[in-house]
Amino acid sequence: MESPLALYRRYRPETFNEVIGQDHVTAPLRAALANNRVNHAYLFSGPRGCGKTTSARILARALNCEQAPVADPCGECDSCRDLARGGPGSIDVIEIDAASHGGVDDARDLREKAFFAPVRSRYKIYIIDEAHMVSPQGFNALLKLVEEPPPHLRFIFATTEPDKVIGTIRSRTHHYPFRLIPPRLLSSYLSELCEREGVAIEPAAIPLVVRAGGGSARDTLSVLDQLLGGAGPEGVTHALATGLLGYTPDSLLDEVVDAFAAGDGAAVFGVVDKVVETGQDPRRFTEDLLRRLRDLVIVAAVPDAPATGLIDVSEDAGERLVAQAARFGPADLTRAADLVAAGLTEMRGATAPRLLLELICARVLLPGADHGTEGLAARLDRLERRMAVTGTPAAAAPAAAAPSAPARPVRPAQVPEDVPAQDRPAPAAQAPEPVPT
Ligand SMILES: [Zn+2]
Structure with missing residues (x-):
């Protein structure tokens, strides 16, 4: 046939x-x-x-x-x-x-x-x-x-x-x-077409199809064709679309964004570990994270953005975004987006994308006030110690992630006067072992 x-x-x-x-x-x-x-x-x-x-x-x-x-x-x-x-x-x-x-x-x-x-x-x-x-x-x-x-x-x-x-x-x-076709138009066209074809598609899967099609009607329909071919009796689900199109599952993005909001380094690096362990591409994850942060920046400024179609997400995903954005200050969100965007540029052609992803996460986790080297170093110390306390495996810590990375000269830690006593580096005897290079 x-x-x-x-x-x-x-x-x-x-x-x-x-x-x-x-x-x-x-x-x-x-x-x-x-x-x-x-x-x-x-x-x-x-x-x-x-x-x-x-x-x-x-x-x-x-x-x-x-x-x-x-x-x-x-x-x-x-x-x-x-x-x-x-x-x-x-x-x-x-x-x-x-x-x-x-x-x-x-x-x-x-x-x-x-x-x-x-x-x-x-x-x-x-x-x-x-x-x-x-x-x-x-x-x-x-x-x-x-x-x-x-x-x-x-x-x-x-x-x-x-x-x-x-x-x-x-x-x-x-x-x-001629121009690329706007996502909103393609989204409604896809729902209409699926209805005419009598096939079920989860509303949350449509934005993924549209994104994969890149504004081309032909490519978008080819993507839909592929998904329909692989769909079971329940139709095209969000899970099927993320899996087949190689996107980061929303649940992972939710997890990492919630962890950023809570300043929970262990949870953040846990997600990075999960990304790598499940065979996903750290670059793709970073791109998807940047896209999520961009959505959050817009939602923070325009709370009804999901309803007006300013951002292209399904209804329940829109509600989640509004709740997530509320947990950040707007300055935190733009700062995080800037850091991730800059990191993504660094990642191009990098041989150790996981290491870079972890460094990006570390930068986002640091408070924004003090960008001086000492301040950053002190805060990184604090972060490492907090992770040691919560028992996250050493492999997830940025410094230990990729021994192949070029070694940077390490200056003796200088503790600024204004760092509280409990934040000072631990005495040498208790410090984590140096990473072999
Ligand atoms: Zn005619």
Whole structure:
């Protein structure tokens, strides 16, 4: 049996109304179509999977509709049916993938054929996908044609890199920039689509799918396809989505954020240990932690952010965020987010990501007032001792985590006068053994 057609192909829009998140492009296009003021060449640019080629096909369909001029293809006439989803296509609408057919010979071939009138429709329409892959000689061969096309000819160039389309061609086109699709739109689109498909999806799983899709409709639907394929009778659950997409489970983020709020170093490093022990990537965890802190910063400033959709989370997750944010001072939250963001940059290409993650956590745990080296050292001492008391394994302590890390020169501990007696380092005899290097 053939596997079912991919979601993004089954739901490929057939009219501009079905294209989501690109109203700034589709509205003027529909107006131009309705007023019969269509240019002879268009350039559709924008990130992958956000509707450029689909919109080019819809434009072609509307141009060749027997009811034209119309803003939206009628869907009934022969041409519309040929160009429908799953239709046979039209002999007069020619799609060329410039990635494989962008050479000068292909362009010359196109130039010769383009002069013949359309067979069945009003226009002969060339959709040139990946237009940035057309070679400079190829573009030059097309230049005359795009400059002074015969009246039956229309061009639609689609590209992710409009800057690579030579200027002389670009200046002959109307340029429409497509954008990434906003998360909120994609979220509601996904819920709608799941309802239509009759599949269950936990509301908490939707933001994860949207995040994994990165603002591209095609990628988002591919992710959903993958999750639907792996879903059991209970549908797409949050647990399935976090597991398959490699995100940090919310429970771990809750745990570490609660521990930060309580200033509980043992619990924080316990979570780091869990992250590593369960085979998760410390970088991914740090990214997810930063995203959580960002959400908390926003919730602290705008308590109804989850309700208004300013942050994209499910309802119960939103309530948890509000409760969590209340446990921090706003300065603590932004400071923590700054530290984690800076640490994430350091982590790029680092060979000991766990060590860096632990150092980031240590920095967040330190009170913010004193950034002097001595103050930091004293506070780090205090932290280590507190962990020794609570019995956290030494492996979780930052200094002992990665013996492979470059040894830093250690200065003799100087105890500032203002540190209370109980916070002074323990006498040498009771100090933890030095880490072997
Ligand atoms: Zn039609």
